[in-house]
Amino acid sequence: MINNKMTSLERVFTAIAQKEPDRVPLFLMLTMHGAKELGISIKDYFSKSENVVKGQMILREKYNNDCIYSLFYAPIEVEAWGGEVLFADDGPPNSGEPFIKNIEQIKNLQIPDVENTSCLLKVLNTIEALKKNVGDGIPIIGVVVSPYSVPVMQMGFDKYLELMYFRPKQFNLLMKKNMAFAVSWANAQIKAGATAICFFDPLASPTIIEKEQYKETGFKIAKDTIAKIKGPIATHLASGKAIPILNELVDTGTMVAGISVLDNICRAKKVADKRITLLGNLDGLEMRNWHPGVAEKRVKEAIRQGASGGGFILSDNHGEIPWQVSDDVLLEIAEAVKIWGNYPLDWIEEYE
Amino acid sequence: MKTKRELIAAYKNTLLSVNRVEGLRLLKEIYDIKNNFVEVSEVIRIVLDEIGKEWEEGSVSLSQVYMSGILCEEFINILLPDQEIIKKNKPRIGIGVLLDNHGLGKKIVSSLVKLNGYEVIDLGNGLSVNEMATIAIAKDINVLLISTLMISSALKVKEVIKLLHTKNKDIKVIAGGAPFRLDNNLWKEVGTDANVSNVADIAKVIEEVVRL
Numbered sequence: 001m002i003n004n005k006m007t008s009l010e011r012v013f014t015a016i017a018q019k020e021p022d023r024v025p026l027f028l029m030l031t032m033h034g035a036k037e038l039g040i041s042i043k044d045y046f047s048k049s050e051n052v053v054k055g056q057m058i059l060r061e062k063y064n065n066d067c068i069y070s071l072f073y074a075p076i077e078v079e080a081w082g083g084e085v086l087f088a089d090d091g092p093p094n095s096g097e098p099f100i101k102n103i104e105q106i107k108n109l110q111i112p113d114v115e116n117t118s119c120l121l122k123v124l125n126t127i128e129a130l131k132k133n134v135g136d137g138i139p140i141i142g143v144v145v146s147p148y149s150v151p152v153m154q155m156g157f158d159k160y161l162e163l164m165y166f167r168p169k170q171f172n173l174l175m176k177k178n179m180a181f182a183v184s185w186a187n188a189q190i191k192a193g194a195t196a197i198c199f200f201d202p203l204a205s206p207t208i209i210e211k212e213q214y215k216e217t218g219f220k221i222a223k224d225t226i227a228k229i230k231g232p233i234a235t236h237l238a239s240g241k242a243i244p245i246l247n248e249l250v251d252t253g254t255m256v257a258g259i260s261v262l263d264n265i266c267r268a269k270k271v272a273d274k275r276i277t278l279l280g281n282l283d284g285l286e287m288r289n290w291h292p293g294v295a296e297k298r299v300k301e302a303i304r305q306g307a308s309g310g311g312f313i314l315s316d317n318h319g320e321i322p323w324q325v326s327d328d329v330l331l332e333i334a335e336a337v338k339i340w341g342n343y344p345l346d347w348i349e350e351y352e
Numbered sequence: 353m354k355t356k357r358e359l360i361a362a363y364k365n366t367l368l369s370v371n372r373v374e375g376l377r378l379l380k381e382i383y384d385i386k387n388n389f390v391e392v393s394e395v396i397r398i399v400l401d402e403i404g405k406e407w408e409e410g411s412v413s414l415s416q417v418y419m420s421g422i423l424c425e426e427f428i429n430i431l432l433p434d435q436e437i438i439k440k441n442k443p444r445i446g447i448g449v450l451l452d453n454h455g456l457g458k459k460i461v462s463s464l465v466k467l468n469g470y471e472v473i474d475l476g477n478g479l480s481v482n483e484m485a486t487i488a489i490a491k492d493i494n495v496l497l498i499s500t501l502m503i504s505s506a507l508k509v510k511e512v513i514k515l516l517h518t519k520n521k522d523i524k525v526i527a528g529g530a531p532f533r534l535d536n537n538l539w540k541e542v543g544t545d546a547n548v549s550n551v552a553d554i555a556k557v558i559e560e561v562v563r564l
Contacts, residue, residue: 086478088451091504097453097478157456161415162422165370210368210413239534241410261534262410285503285535322503 008066008138009195012313016232016255018274019310024303024341027141027279027315028065028330031073032092032323034058042323043087046072049125056126057133062327063334066313068134070127070194071143071320072119077185078153079119080112090323100155103163103170111181114188124192131193141234142194144186146201147178147225148218164217175221183228190231198234199226199254200319205240207262215248222252234258234279236319246271260317261286265305269312277311282333284316288324295329299336304348307341314341356385356395364399367420368412379427389432396424396467404464404552417551418456421463428467440469443494443524443562448475448484450498450512451505457529458499461554465497468555472497481508485515488523495558498527498544506531510542524561526554 005022006014014021034055035045045051056068075085075095084096100106114120123142130140145153151160151174163171186197203209204218226233234256235249241262242249249257250272259268259280268278282298290298299314306312314337321330340347354362359382366375383392403420406412445465449458455477462472475487488496496516500506509527516523524545532538532547539547545561548554 086451086453088504090507091502094452094502152454157454158418158459161418161456164415165419166372206413207410208413209415213370213413213415239530283534285531285538288503324503324507 007136009136012066012139015310015313016277017310018277020308020343020345021310022343024307024337024343025066025313026334026337026341027067027069027313028059028063028333029067029069029071029316029318029320030056030059030063030065030330031069031071031320033321033327033330036323036327037062041087041089042091042093046087046093049122049129052126053129053133056130060134060138063330065334066138068130068138068140069143070123070130070140070189071198072123072126074143074145074200075153076119076123077145077150077181080114080117080181080185081109081154083154092320092323095153098154098156098159100151100159103155103159103167106170106174106177109174109177111177111184114181114184120185120188124188127189127192127194139195140193141196141198142186142189142192143198143200144182144189144229146199146204146218146222147175147182148221149201149203150178150182152203164213171217175217179221179225182225186229186231190229194231196232196234196255197229198236198258198319199229200236200238202236202238202240204235204245204249205237205242205260206244207237207240207260211244211248214245219245219248219252222254226253232256236279239284239318243268243271246276250275256313258315258317258319265302265312269306272311274309274311277313278306279313279315281317282315284318284320284322284325287316287329288322288326290329290332292328292332295332296336296339299333300340303337303340303345307343308345308348354381356382360395360398363395364402367399367403367423368416370416370419370423372423372426375423376427376430380431383431392428392431393467396428400424400464400467401550401552404550408550414456418460421460421467424467425463439471441471443558444473444492445470445495445497445558446473446475446488446491446493447497447499448479448487449477450479450481450484450500450508452499452501453478454501455499457501458497460551461497461499461528464552464554465558470555470558481511481515484512485519485521488516489519489521493523495524495526495562497554498525500527500529500531503531505529506538507542509544513543524558524564526557526561
């Protein structure tokens with residue numbers, strides 16, 4: 001029996017309040033799949049706000065998931081800074097050659113003016129239109145790449161690590177500029193109608209940066225940035241492990257933490273201890289090859305491990321579903337949540 | 353006086369904490385034991401092997417792996433500027449990033465391969481399928497190391513291999529990057545010649561594939 005007593009917004013915020021809603025919320029983080037629905041290239045799809053609005057509304061109708069995702073592509077921020085974006089036919093747009101080629105450029109970097117940057121205005125127009133369409137019934141999730149993680153695209157991962165470890169003065173200056181941008185960009189999206197902001201921070205994960213280094217750098221940056229954003233935040237580590245820094249994520253002020261396939265949901269729930277909601281952790285890469293029946297099995301297992309007591313939103317583990325994942329798999333995920341995700345989750349006791 | 357094992361453990365800790373000053377000091381201490389490069393080279397191999405295993409196990413971070421390689425190369429250049437690492441010029445090894453512009457993985461692997469005495473030819477970043485194959489052939493590469501970031505790029509390794517075969521080129525291909533780390537079967541799916549389960553073993557894997 002499908003339990004549809006709440007709106008998606010009510011469902012999600014009940015879960016975040018660490019209570020059990022009517023059903024486990026499902027966030028299918030779909031971006032490029034809108035291009036498939038419209039039968040156009042990914043590049044064409046993201047060229048116009050109205051395409052993304054149409055795509056997201058079709059996806060919502062098709063999968064009945066509990067969020068609208070207004071992310072175009074992460075390197076849109078690089079585009080705003082004057083960098084290059086490369087489009088592919090079968091994957092997310094990627095950042096091109098880093099535009100910070102030497103660290104002397106950092107002092108002269110101009111922080112993009114959100115109100116006068118066309119690629120960002122496209123996103124804001126999209127959020128406004130989506131808000132008009134859906135009102136307050138479903139959360140619209142905007143995205144900001146954390147000031148600590150975005151330099152991977154701005155200057156290249158290797159140069160950025162060397163900056164972080166060996167050039168603290170220039171590192172701090174870059175962080176200051178990135179923080180100013182991140183706050184203005186996040187708040188512009190909230191003003192346009194985004195319900196919450198997904199704060200992408202892959203470098204926070206100990207998969208990428210060791211915990212002690214993160215505590216001295218990225219943690220402080222995240223905490224300061226999040227404090228200035230005028231809306232709820234979900235932090236995503238884009239497939240990186242989360243459990244080792246879950247306590248630190250709580251302390252940044254974020255309300256939701258994306259967890260990876262590398263994180264055991266039961267253990268994450270224990271560490272979270274009702275202080276933060278978990279988002280995850282279906283394997284987006286593995287989804288490409290799921291035969292019929294596998295999606296339901298994975299959904300059921302994730303719900304069994306994480307959904308009791310609320311504080312859990314089912315999603316993929318990366319924050320963006322790969323292009324290669326078929327509609328059939330996505331439909332099976334959506335159906336499985338309707339079968340196994342209705343509270344109270346009495347079947348869990350029988351299952352065990 | 354520290355034992356060799358204690359020195360190795362201490363050196364490893366300096367790398368993991370990115371302590372340039374102490375790392376160089378310790379490596380010099382190790383060099384002074386026998387006054388030859390062989391000892392230093394062996395210690396570096398042992399330490400990077402351990403760090404590589406710990407990365408695969410998830411107990412060290414990607415940044416620690418990268419910075420460890422960078423520091424080791426730096427220390428060798430400082431301590432032994434005139435020392436020629438005996439370069440093995442066969443097989444000819446090329447490395448490139450397919451479609452993406454993120455060169456960290458390429459740098460880590462290059463560093464490890466060089467520290468094992470091989471020359472590595474940098475084919476570039478953001479290479480298309482055609483460019484990767486064409487440049488590898490033009491540079492007479494025997495073993496092609498392909499770095500990828502996104503699953504869409506990783507899947508195109510198959511096309512690179514196909515292109516090399518259509519040009520009758522027997523170039524061994526090994527691919528890596530996040531998609532291959534996260535999906536243990538991806539290497540088979542795209543048809544590469546080997547899987548690298550520990551990045552520190554890259555030189556051994558290269559030696560194995562050329563024997564095939």
